[in-house]
Amino acid sequence: MSPDRSRAEGTAAATPAAVRERLDRVTDPELDTSIVELDYIEDIRITADADADGDAVFVAFTLPTAWCSPAFAWMMAGDARDAVASLPGVAEVTVELREHMHEREINRGINEGLPFGEAFPDADGDVAPVRAELDRKARIARQHDATGALLDAGLTHDQIADLAVEAVRVDEATDGTVPVWLRDGAVAVAVDAEPLVRYREKAAATGLLDDEHPELFRTPEGDPFDGEAFELVRRRTRLAGVNMGGQGTVCDALNDARHADDRPPLSTFSD
């Protein structure tokens, strides 16, 4: 099936909207917010190629500071490429990070599929531990929203602290709520689904769903806690969320400054 025909049939080939939808799944790992929502995407171009087995998609994006951590930029560029490549009918994806101190290394590395260490021979270490740490923080911040939803639904501190992974049935969501089973499965309470689903996603990414503890919620260090410690843990999870939003605020203002009409050119340095 050629891409042209599939587009004519309205099925597989890429549209800008479909590309954006995939990119929307990519987060700025430090902010735990979609790169589409953050307005990082500058350009999406789709070229249909009848000879190839699918479309070629080009995505350009810019980050709030030229000094934005290369590891974060690398993650976003790589995730964007993977997300778009997963679209049916896409054969080739090129991402272009713009106006970044390391755009050359990152663009070459991501588009040629190099490992981070090869694109940045000077870097000490890989991006994996950086990603793990950011996932850990996102998990903590999301716990605040999830436990807030459970408090709203009337659960006690002890009940939330003791809640087992399998008591929260995210796969049985209806009308925006999920059943949460209490008292050894004697009663189910309907709880707002989104914060629980989002929390589980990061709990899974940080390995908490299949470790030696049955409890769904943990301290920032990953340990179970009891009802008495609930308040302190909840304050720490609040703090993680405030921190994340704070960084978002800074990035947002930098982004505005960077794109102001009267902004001088980025660099005038020459040897």
Next chain:
Amino acid sequence: MYVTDEGEELFVIDSHLHLWDASEENVTHEGGEQFIQCFYDYHTGFTPEEKQWSLEEYRKYGADRMAQDLFGNAAVDMGIFQPTYLSDFYADGFNTIEDNAELAERYPERFVLNGRFDPRDGEAGMRELERQKEEYEIQGVKLYTAEWNGDSKGWRLDSQESFEFLEKCSELGIENIHPHKGPTIRPLNRDAFDVADVDDAATSFPELNFVVEHVGLPRLDDFCWIAAQEPNVYGGLAVAAPLAVHRPRKFGEIMGELLFWLGEDRLLFGSDYALWNPDWLVETFMDAELTDEQKDEYGVEFGVDTKRKILGENAAELYDIDIEAKKEEFRSDPLTQEFGLADHYAGGTSATPADD
């Protein structure tokens, strides 16, 4: 001094000042150019439009302009210089103790001059620290753990080499350690501004005070948790304070967290001049409030009494500054004469305001 509508005076010690040179002649590395441009993004991003500088004036402003900005409208009573060397980027350094001394020595009663060390400089660095103590009687050091130095792209406060320097600080009576733990301006993936290394250093040197500049942003969570457990860890509000300009709600949240975890005795105001200018920032800070919801959520106050501590009293405590004696002295010191501030310091003749 800031004077409230009720006539209450708040003595202002700006705990984070620079006198830098990022003129094109001084830039020797692409990193130096990127660095000043990144600073400029921060400046324009968090400065009211009518107060913004041009990039050209921002590169190098000089001692006269700085004195005018700090004292011209009496926004600040005293200031603490925090050097930033970046010798790999700038021919004569970006903001060295010698640069800072130019203004500090002109008005010694108005400034505290801090030094710095870099443990990667080894024995030569140790001698340099001794020289700074001897020549400038430094009481504190600013530490920049993300600084490049030859092949190295950063260092840790809890390394053995760093501990040797902290030991030396303790020996020389340099009690105030100001590690910069702030927003990312460093390339590559090693998180050299990560605040985690403060923990072990603060535990190991209980006789030193660790003023974490920029309150660890973007790692406010790690910073607050460390500070909640280490009584000798303080927070410097440079970068955090300007959030009050365009993002007052977020500023309130951050202040709420800081006051909740550290309390009002361990926070220090700083403008980060010339990143931002105290001639408007002090007022912005004074006008900032927590919402009722935030006061409930955090159970803290952010009124005049709290602000008085943050704006001056807490820094005075760390640097042995007698505020009342200073106010007396400033009625007629050379700077007051030069800037015509005698009336400003003439009010409140009694040291204790009358009770209402």
